[in-house]
Amino acid sequence: MEWSIQEIAKLAGTTSRTLRHYDETGLVPPSRTGGNGYRYYDSDALVRLQRVLLLRELGLGIPVIGEVLDGQHDDVRALTLHLAWLREEQGRLDRQIASVEGTITTLKGGEKPMAENMFDGFDHTQYEGEVVERWGKDAYTTSDSWWRAKSADEKKAFKEFGAELAFDWLEAATRGIDADSDEAQALARRQYDWLVSIPGTPREGDGLSKQYLGWLGDMYVTDPRFAKNYGGEAGATFVRDALKVFADRNL
Amino acid sequence: MEWSIQEIAKLAGTTSRTLRHYDETGLVPPSRTGGNGYRYYDSDALVRLQRVLLLRELGLGIPVIGEVLDGQHDDVRALTLHLAWLREEQGRLDRQIASVEGTITTLKGGEKPMAENMFDGFDHTQYEGEVVERWGKDAYTTSDSWWRAKSADEKKAFKEFGAELAFDWLEAATRGIDADSDEAQALARRQYDWLVSIPGTPREGDGLSKQYLGWLGDMYVTDPRFAKNYGGEAGATFVRDALKVFADRNL
DNA sequence: GGTTGACATTGACGCTGCGTCAACTTCTAA
DNA sequence: TTAGAAGTTGACGCAGCGTCAATGTCAACC
Numbered sequence: 001m002e003w004s005i006q007e008i009a010k011l012a013g014t015t016s017r018t019l020r021h022y023d024e025t026g027l028v029p030p031s032r033t034g035g036n037g038y039r040y041y042d043s044d045a046l047v048r049l050q051r052v053l054l055l056r057e058l059g060l061g062i063p064v065i066g067e068v069l070d071g072q073h074d075d076v077r078a079l080t081l082h083l084a085w086l087r088e089e090q091g092r093l094d095r096q097i098a099s100v101e102g103t104i105t106t107l108k109g110g111e112k113p114m115a116e117n118m119f120d121g122f123d124h125t126q127y128e129g130e131v132v133e134r135w136g137k138d139a140y141t142t143s144d145s146w147w148r149a150k151s152a153d154e155k156k157a158f159k160e161f162g163a164e165l166a167f168d169w170l171e172a173a174t175r176g177i178d179a180d181s182d183e184a185q186a187l188a189r190r191q192y193d194w195l196v197s198i199p200g201t202p203r204e205g206d207g208l209s210k211q212y213l214g215w216l217g218d219m220y221v222t223d224p225r226f227a228k229n230y231g232g233e234a235g236a237t238f239v240r241d242a243l244k245v246f247a248d249r250n251l
Numbered sequence: 252m253e254w255s256i257q258e259i260a261k262l263a264g265t266t267s268r269t270l271r272h273y274d275e276t277g278l279v280p281p282s283r284t285g286g287n288g289y290r291y292y293d294s295d296a297l298v299r300l301q302r303v304l305l306l307r308e309l310g311l312g313i314p315v316i317g318e319v320l321d322g323q324h325d326d327v328r329a330l331t332l333h334l335a336w337l338r339e340e341q342g343r344l345d346r347q348i349a350s351v352e353g354t355i356t357t358l359k360g361g362e363k364p365m366a367e368n369m370f371d372g373f374d375h376t377q378y379e380g381e382v383v384e385r386w387g388k389d390a391y392t393t394s395d396s397w398w399r400a401k402s403a404d405e406k407k408a409f410k411e412f413g414a415e416l417a418f419d420w421l422e423a424a425t426r427g428i429d430a431d432s433d434e435a436q437a438l439a440r441r442q443y444d445w446l447v448s449i450p451g452t453p454r455e456g457d458g459l460s461k462q463y464l465g466w467l468g469d470m471y472v473t474d475p476r477f478a479k480n481y482g483g484e485a486g487a488t489f490v491r492d493a494l495k496v497f498a499d500r501n502l
Numbered sequence: 503g504g505t506t507g508a509c510a511t512t513g514a515c516g517c518t519g520c521g522t523c524a525a526c527t528t529c530t531a532a
Numbered sequence: 533t534t535a536g537a538a539g540t541t542g543a544c545g546c547a548g549c550g551t552c553a554a555t556g557t558c559a560a561c562c
Contacts, residue, residue, distance in 0.1 A: 001415050006510070010421055011414065013479030016511075021549055036556070038511065043411040058351050062548075076358050083351050090344050093337060100309050100334050107327050160294040163262060164252050170261055228264030257539065267540080272520055287527070289540065313519075 001043060002032070008041040012049050019049075027066050028052055059086060134215065135202050143200030165190055169239050170231045179241035188246035191239075210251040217243040252294055253283070259292040263300050270300075278317050279303055310337060385466065386453050394451030416441055420490050421482045430492035439497035442490075461502040468494040 005016045022028040023039060028049050030039035041049070048069065055065045060082050067073040131140045150158070168187055177183055195201050195208055195216075202209040217240035220226045227236040256267045273279040274290060279300050281290035292300070299320065306316045311333050318324040383391045401409070419438055428434055446452050446459055446467075453460040468491035471477045478487040 001411060001418075003418065004510080007418060007421075010482050011418055011480070013483070015549085017549060017551085020512080025548095036511085038556090043407070043414050046414055047407075047410060056548095057347075058354060059347050076355060079351055079355050079358070083348065083355070086344060086348050086351065090341070090348065093341050093344060096308075096310050097334065097337050097341065100330055100337060103309060104327060104330050104334065107330070156294070156298075159298060160252060163294055163297055167252075167254065167258060167262055170258075229262070231261050232264070255539080266520085268520060268522085271541080276519095287540085288542095289527090307519095 002040050003042075003046070005030075005039045005041070008046055008049065011046060012053060014049075014053060022049070022052065022062075025062055025066070027062055027069075058082070130219070135212065139200050139202055141200075143198055146199045161194065165194060166229055170235055173231055173235040173238040179238060180245045184238075184242040185246055185249075188242045191243065192246060192250075204251070207251060210247045213243055213247045213251070217241075253291050254293075254297070256281075256290045256292070259297055259300065262297060263304060265300075265304060273300070273303065273313075276313055276317070278313055278320075309333070381470070386463065390451050390453055392451075394449055397450045412445065416445060417480055421486055424482055424486040424489040430489060431496045435489075435493040436497055436500075439493045442494065443497060443501075455502070458502060461498050464494055464498045464502070468492075 003011065005019050009016045009019055019028070019030075019039070019041075023030060028045060031042040031045045032040045034040060051069060052065055055068065056062075058079070060068075060078065064073070064078055064082070068075050068078050128140055147155070165187070168190075172183060172187060192208060192213070195213075202212040204210060204212075220230055220236040221233060221240050227233050230236040230239050254262065256270050260267045260270055270279070270281075270290070270292075274281060279296060282293040282296045283291045285291060302320060303316055306319065307313075309330070311319075311329065315324070315329055315333070319326050319329050379391055398406070416438070419441075423434060423438060443459060443464070446464075453463040455461060455463075471481055471487040472484060472491050478484050481487040481490050
């Protein structure tokens with residue numbers, strides 16, 4: 001018994017296009033090809049096709065299926081590996097769902113325009129939790145209301161300032177200069193002044209809290225959301241080190 | 252302030268390729284293009300880019316992000332819609348994981364070669380649960396051992412017979428003939444004889460159980476794993492109806 | 503035998519979101 | 533000024549098919 005491509009597609013519950021794809025990739029070649037180029041399949045091909053479709057429903061990729069069917073890989077092992085990958089995906093999805101839910105409630109709660117990233121640890125929609133927990137509710141609400149009172153132009157200017165600073169950090173980091181060099185320390189001072197200009201940042205005596213500066217530097221490195229603004233972990237480490245030297249010398 | 256494509260990519264924690272992609276799609280065009288074709292971005296573009304990246308991390312697609320940023324769609328609504336889609340994906344993943352786990356334990360448990368689909372409700376790895384629950388453990392074990400005792404050639408022949416039968420059902424269904432026509436009834440008889448030839452199928456008097464035949468027909472329609480072997484729900488319905496007429500007339 | 507129209511089959515292009523890469527510029531140090 | 537490093541560009545690739553224009557096949561009709 002032999003079937004045309006349509007017929008076997010219906011028998012197996014798939015489409016002729018899929019069959020042609022499986023032929024192109026060599027996964028399920030037709031048992032015979034007519035003189036006109038038409039593909040014909042026998043029952044062996046049908047059995048193979050059905051095994052392929054079953055594995056596909058489980059989510060395995062085509063190359064893996066090919067190796068399993070040709071006996072190059074143990075099926076249980078392939079499925080176990082695949083299961084691990086599925087679990088990772090599940091975790092990713094769970095985290096993503098949580099993020100989306102959090103963003104939605106944040107957007108609904110305040111009238112804040114979305115995602116006001118300030119290039120720093122003061123993004124109010126993103127870092128509220130950490131700031132409140134470590135430095136008290138005042139630290140958050142003070143800088144939050146200060147930020148909200150700004151006009152659009154002022155916000156933009158502030159952001160631009162932050163961006164330029166971040167850019168200079170990046171540029172300095174890629175040149176590989178030392179954290180205690182004059183240049184790095186000049187950058188640290190700019191960063192310090194910038195932070196001081198923000199109401200709500202924890203103080204100590206006449207300046208910023210030394211502890212706060214250290215904590216912030218650590219956050220830059222450990223939290224990817226910060227780190228990416230300073231060129232990833234490498235760049236962020238440079239910033240943290242420079243800030244630490246600055247704090248030791250000046251605070 | 253103005254940055255090159257590399258610089259803004261690092262500032263935002265992404266790659267220059269992504270930037271060019273966002274330019275092509277119109278999502279984040281550069282603020283200026285040099286005479287040499289180089290792209291340059293200002294702080295407005297940077298802000299826009301960061302909003303895009305934030306939404307991308309939440310999993311939204313590029314077209315949707317574009318509509319949200321241009322104010323054509325409410326952001327909360329877009330996120331809520333996206334959340335629904337994420338939950339669907341989550342469900343899909345959960346089911347897939349369960350399937351893979353089930354398949355693994357089945358494969359580990361018995362020495363059965365994987366996925367011996369018989370084109371019918373007797374696939375031992377797939378339908379054991381339903382058969383045992385409805386028709387008792389004997390029905391399953393009897394046909395299971397009968398099947399296992401077969402040689403590879405015999406199995407193949409049996410499968411081929413089933414495939415031909417399924418094919419003829421399909422072909423008859425697409426022609427739109429009646430379930431009580433002679434032709435359909437001839438097919439029903441072939442199906443009946445085929446089922447009778449399998450030990451373990453529930454009996455009643457000198458033939459197959461009428462109830463069993465009805466149950467099987469219903470399964471063909473309601474269970475997608477069966478239905479797809481008979482051309483989806485439409486084809487399976489035809490088979491079920493023909494079997495029902497056959498049962499009424501002959502059992 | 504030739505023609506028409508319905509239905510099949512084929513390969514090519516499209517899609518998502520970029521990674522990778524050959525070819526070409528620009529910038530820097532000597 | 534020139535060699536070399538670093539940056540930039542558009543083109544191709546990828547996973548797994550859906551969709552589609554062009555062509556092929558086949559039964560029916562003239």
